[in-house]
Amino acid sequence: MRITLIGSGNVATHLGAALKNAGHYIVQVYSRNLQNAALLAYHLKAEAIDDLSLINADTDLFIISTSDGVIDSVAAQIAPYQKPIVHTSGATPIQVLLKYTEHSGVFYPLQTFSKVKEVNFRTVPLCIEGAYEDMTAMLKELAFTISNNVSEVNSAQRKILHLAAVFACNFPNYLYYTAQQLLAKHELNFNLLRPLILETAEKVEVQLPANVQTGPAVRNDVKTMESHVGLLNDEPELQHIYELLSQAIIKMGNT
Amino acid sequence: MRITLIGSGNVATHLGAALKNAGHYIVQVYSRNLQNAALLAYHLKAEAIDDLSLINADTDLFIISTSDGVIDSVAAQIAPYQKPIVHTSGATPIQVLLKYTEHSGVFYPLQTFSKVKEVNFRTVPLCIEGAYEDMTAMLKELAFTISNNVSEVNSAQRKILHLAAVFACNFPNYLYYTAQQLLAKHELNFNLLRPLILETAEKVEVQLPANVQTGPAVRNDVKTMESHVGLLNDEPELQHIYELLSQAIIKMGNT
Numbered sequence: 001m002r003i004t005l006i007g008s009g010n011v012a013t014h015l016g017a018a019l020k021n022a023g024h025y026i027v028q029v030y031s032r033n034l035q036n037a038a039l040l041a042y043h044l045k046a047e048a049i050d051d052l053s054l055i056n057a058d059t060d061l062f063i064i065s066t067s068d069g070v071i072d073s074v075a076a077q078i079a080p081y082q083k084p085i086v087h088t089s090g091a092t093p094i095q096v097l098l099k100y101t102e103h104s105g106v107f108y109p110l111q112t113f114s115k116v117k118e119v120n121f122r123t124v125p126l127c128i129e130g131a132y133e134d135m136t137a138m139l140k141e142l143a144f145t146i147s148n149n150v151s152e153v154n155s156a157q158r159k160i161l162h163l164a165a166v167f168a169c170n171f172p173n174y175l176y177y178t179a180q181q182l183l184a185k186h187e188l189n190f191n192l193l194r195p196l197i198l199e200t201a202e203k204v205e206v207q208l209p210a211n212v213q214t215g216p217a218v219r220n221d222v223k224t225m226e227s228h229v230g231l232l233n234d235e236p237e238l239q240h241i242y243e244l245l246s247q248a249i250i251k252m253g254n255t
Numbered sequence: 256m257r258i259t260l261i262g263s264g265n266v267a268t269h270l271g272a273a274l275k276n277a278g279h280y281i282v283q284v285y286s287r288n289l290q291n292a293a294l295l296a297y298h299l300k301a302e303a304i305d306d307l308s309l310i311n312a313d314t315d316l317f318i319i320s321t322s323d324g325v326i327d328s329v330a331a332q333i334a335p336y337q338k339p340i341v342h343t344s345g346a347t348p349i350q351v352l353l354k355y356t357e358h359s360g361v362f363y364p365l366q367t368f369s370k371v372k373e374v375n376f377r378t379v380p381l382c383i384e385g386a387y388e389d390m391t392a393m394l395k396e397l398a399f400t401i402s403n404n405v406s407e408v409n410s411a412q413r414k415i416l417h418l419a420a421v422f423a424c425n426f427p428n429y430l431y432y433t434a435q436q437l438l439a440k441h442e443l444n445f446n447l448l449r450p451l452i453l454e455t456a457e458k459v460e461v462q463l464p465a466n467v468q469t470g471p472a473v474r475n476d477v478k479t480m481e482s483h484v485g486l487l488n489d490e491p492e493l494q495h496i497y498e499l500l501s502q503a504i505i506k507m508g509n510t
Contacts, residue, residue: 068476068478068479069478091471091479091482110447110448110450110451111450111451111454112451112454112455112458112467112469114458114462114467114469116462116466116467117457117458117461117462117467119454123450124450125446125447125450125451127447149446149450151444151447153443156441157441157443159482159486160437160438160440160441160443160486161438161443161447161448162479162483163437163483163486163487164434164435164437164438164443164448165434165448165451165470166470166471166472166483166497167430167431167433167434167437167493167497168430168431168434168448168451168452168455169451169452169454169455169469169470170468170469170470170471170472170473170504171427171430171496171500171504172426172427172430172431172452172455172456173455173458173459173464173467173468173469174464174468174472174500174503174504174507175422175423175426175427175430176422176423176427176459176464177463177464177465177468177507178419178422179419179420179422179423180419180463180464180465182415182418182419182422183415183416183419185415186411186412186415188408188412188415188416188419189406190463191380191404192365192380192382192406192416193365193380193416193419193420193423194459194460195365195366195378195379195380195404196365196366196367196380196420196423196424197423197424197427197456197459197460198456198457198460199366199367199374199424200367200423200424200427200428200456201427201452201453201455201456201457202372202453202456203367203369203372203428204428204431204449204452205449205452205453206372207369207371207372208432208435208445209428209429209431209432209435210432210435211371212367212369212371212372212428213425213428213429213432214367214369214424214425214428215420215421215424215425216346216421216425217421217425217429218425221323223323223324224323224346224417227346227414228417228418228421231414231415231418232418237503237506238422240499241426241499241500241503242421242422244495244496244499245426245429245496248429248492248496249425249426249429251492252429252432
């Protein structure tokens with residue numbers, strides 16, 4: 001397929017590379033910042049543009065991979081070309097595009113991307129929504145060229161997925177950060193915790209989290225929890241987080 | 256070495272297997288519950304006992320791997336044999352043993368163990384403390400026979416490690432659980448989140464968590480956070496957790 005990328009952030013970068021590797025042709029890469037567009041376009045052997053009036057209409061699909069707030073205005077500007085348009089946002093309903101064109105869809109990769117780390121796209125869950133059957137079928141076919149993990153997910157479900165991803169990814173990473181800070185404060189190396197972090201995640205690749213919960217809270221080990229809260233006396237915010245999450249785990253253990 | 260295991264839980268099971276595989280001889284396995292002792296002893300080709308008066312004194316080391324609350328009373332009963340004693344608890348100071356014998360130490364594997372999943376012990380961080388130099392040296396030598404990741408850690412530091420492990424392991428697993436429950440409630444498969452969970456953990460194997468934080472909070476994307484809080488209207492407890500952790504991440508982003 002001939003594909004045009006609108007955006008040059010983490011999702012556009014990883015998705016663009018996966019599409020290119022699967023044999024698709026990237027026509028143009030648009031970014032407000034021409035340098036960013038040029039950098040990604042160079043890797044994808046595409047044309048870089050920083051002005052939507054320079055869009056090449058000879059494309060099969062526009063992929064809008066910008067920040068959520070500008071999807072609407074971008075869609076308004078590219079809809080006149082009458083080509084299929086998808087966005088890649090977990091939090092944005094398909095309606096944002098449907099206002100401008102019936103050829104609307106969503107192509108949401110449920111993964112955390114950062115420029116510093118390669119991702120094996122074949123394992124990335126791709127959540128697909130099309131405004132009508134042929135659009136869905138086209139997006140599914142495209143999705144399977146880059147991933148083995150493709151699902152149809154409507155806008156209401158995608159909202160839940162996006163929320164759940166905050167609990168499964170963003171919040172755990174923050175807790176890794178608090179652990180690393182605690183260690184640093186006591187001159188302990190974060191390497192001591194890295195195998196534990198990986199094992200904790202690997203466990204739930206096959207088990208359900210409820211079956212592998214460990215620690216003082218699930219044992220209702222009050223003495224250890226009190227000792228931990230005492231160690232956090234100069235960190236009232238962490239104390240609060242410790243108590244709230246421990247109470248929730250105690251409750252979970254009792255259900 | 257000739258080693259006696261007091262306890263038959265997750266730590267005793269995995270540690271016993273690693274020691275046995277490294278060529279050590281497991282003399283006895285003690286558990287209050289003879290069936291549990293027998294099951295582990297069978298795998299380790301050791302003798303099972305459920306009475307500490309049946310202890311075979313012909314051993315080089317007692318490893319107490321019980322729940323924290325009974326370490327003290329076990330130590331009192333085996334100290335008269337005048338053999339080195341270690342416990343494997345993150346939360347318990349070496350003093351609990353020193354009350355009874357100078358040949359005291361700690362052998363703390365910083366990992367989460369469950370009977371359902373094999374662990375590669377060579378990557379498990381072993382945190383060693385000896386009451387005196389020769390004891391430390393002996394424990395270090397033993398530790399290196401089963402792991403490549405051995406550190407000297409005193410009782411005060413070990414307390415911090417144990418606390419940090421709650422933030423790095425127990426709390427993230429609880430958040431995986433909440434994510435899984437959200438998905439289940441909306442008939443979405445937890446498999447959609449599993450690659451994200453693994454990638455989030457794998458990232459911090461090489462990066463510092465602060466450098467790979469993603470999500471609406473670190474972007475201070477108020478609109479998305481408000482929408483997420485709205486989706487949790489019938490889950491006030493999760494709402495509270497969402498708000499507390501998001502505020503903490505916003506603060507972290509501003510430092």
